[in-house]
Amino acid sequence: MGREFASAAARWCHLLDMPARPELVAVCDKNPSILDWYKSNFSSIRQYTDDYRTLLANQDVDAVYCAVPHNLHEEIYCAIIKSSKHLMGEKPFGIDLKANSAIMAELRRHPSVFARGSSEFPFFPAVQRIATMIEKSAFGQVIEVNAAFLHSSDLDPTKPINWKRMVEINGEYGVMGDLGMHVCHVPFRAGWIPKNVRAILSDIVKERPDGKGGKVPCRTWDNATLLCETIDPISGELFPMTLKTQRIAPGEKNTWRIEIFGTKASARFSTKNPKCLEIMEYHGKEQVWQRMDVGYEPAFKTITGGIFEFGFTDAILQMWAAFIYEMVEGKSLQKFAACVTPAETAISHKLFTAALTSHAGKVVGSVLEV
Numbered sequence: 001m002g003r004e005f006a007s008a009a010a011r012w013c014h015l016l017d018m019p020a021r022p023e024l025v026a027v028c029d030k031n032p033s034i035l036d037w038y039k040s041n042f043s044s045i046r047q048y049t050d051d052y053r054t055l056l057a058n059q060d061v062d063a064v065y066c067a068v069p070h071n072l073h074e075e076i077y078c079a080i081i082k083s084s085k086h087l088m089g090e091k092p093f094g095i096d097l098k099a100n101s102a103i104m105a106e107l108r109r110h111p112s113v114f115a116r117g118s119s120e121f122p123f124f125p126a127v128q129r130i131a132t133m134i135e136k137s138a139f140g141q142v143i144e145v146n147a148a149f150l151h152s153s154d155l156d157p158t159k160p161i162n163w164k165r166m167v168e169i170n171g172e173y174g175v176m177g178d179l180g181m182h183v184c185h186v187p188f189r190a191g192w193i194p195k196n197v198r199a200i201l202s203d204i205v206k207e208r209p210d211g212k213g214g215k216v217p218c219r220t221w222d223n224a225t226l227l228c229e230t231i232d233p234i235s236g237e238l239f240p241m242t243l244k245t246q247r248i249a250p251g252e253k254n255t256w257r258i259e260i261f262g263t264k265a266s267a268r269f270s271t272k273n274p275k276c277l278e279i280m281e282y283h284g285k286e287q288v289w290q291r292m293d294v295g296y297e298p299a300f301k302t303i304t305g306g307i308f309e310f311g312f313t314d315a316i317l318q319m320w321a322a323f324i325y326e327m328v329e330g331k332s333l334q335k336f337a338a339c340v341t342p343a344e345t346a347i348s349h350k351l352f353t354a355a356l357t358s359h360a361g362k363v364v365g366s367v368l369e370v
């Protein structure tokens with residue numbers, strides 16, 4: 001993910017009307033071959049190190065993007081915040097609730113630090129259209145919301161284990177820690193905060209090749225289905241919201257999708273068909289779904305013409321535009337054209353912790369009260 005950011009920074013000229021431009025001046029990674037990639041592509045980098053403390057001592061560094069395995073989030077994010085450098089952190093923003101609480105406490109001690117979390121899918125233009133509908137209360141009373149992020153790479157049992165499949169590095173949340181914030185971002189920003197959760201978690205592939213000819217246990221949750229009782233802040237009524245994260249979803253490569261059903265309008269979008277937005281407005285008679293092609297119409301203006309297609313790396317560029325814009329301007333461009341806030345990561349930790357409790361005890365897990 002570090003290289004994804006570097007690539008986005010390298011094509012900053014793609015964006016129009018930005019108040020600032022990031023310059024990559026220092027890189028830290030334990031893997032020397034990764035550093036070689038930066039060396040051969042960026043002449044602006046003046047510091048290479050395998051020790052993050054050395055990077056944090058660098059006066060030329062204003063902000064740090066930290067994309068490391070989850071067991072390192074608490075230590076390194078807290079060190080970044082203590083060094084008074086701004087932070088773009090990766091999800092889950094701490095391996096567990098305790099780690100997230102420690103990061104939140106460090107942020108409270110350093111209010112001048114601007115910190116945000118990464119989540120790029122809301123920047124697809126069709127999702128920005130849905131966001132405008134949410135802001136205009138176009139859905140009426142919300143009846144149901146379903147959000148999902150689905151992979152299938154782990155369907156292959158011969159795929160060797162890596163850190164995202166190890167509880168001690170990825171965390172007890174399993175797939176929720178890896179994919180969960182992606183499905184929470186839009187609902188949480190809309191104010192759809194789960195009151196409680198009924199969770200079913202699945203460990204489908206129980207052992208994997210260790211890459212050295214043997215097999216090791218794979219104890220992380222592969223799939224998670226969370227059914228949340230959620231309060232609609234406008235009507236005050238409760239509605240069901242399902243948040244599905246799956247690493248073993250046959251047929252799905254990297255599908256992020258959202259469906260919102262309301263009394264006045266409904267909408268659905270999936271990255272499987274990334275320019276297609278489906279909307280149904282209900283005026284009391286026929287119920288007709290409309291399908292429209294949404295072109296290259298992102299929140300942050302670019303040089304690309306509106307008829308062209310938008311993709312993953314464009315969403316990454318938009319997310320970084322949102323981070324830099326808000327860091328420099330002190331406010332986001334739009335409510336939904338903004339990165340995940342630390343407070344939103346804290347809610348996600350309460351939700352995932354409640355989901356673990358719910359699954360373990362076959363009970364309703366309380367989220368707001370955790």
Ligand SMILES: NC(=O)c1ccc[n+]([C@@H]2O[C@H](COP(=O)([O-])OP(=O)(O)OC[C@H]3O[C@@H](n4cnc5c(N)ncnc54)[C@H](O)[C@@H]3O)[C@@H](O)[C@H]2O)c1
Nearest residue numbers: 001002028029030031034067068069070090091092118178
């Ligand atoms: N936003 C997204 O779409 C997205 C996608 C994938 C991963 N992520 C998140 O990004 C983070 C990293 O995931 P990834 O897929 O890039 O993992 P990765 O394993 O590909 O990269 C992690 C990097 O961290 C380096 N590293 C490990 N320990 C280090 C240390 N002590 N100091 C410095 N560098 C160290 C490794 O050498 C490696 O290059 C995770 O939090 C993950 O959840 C986000």
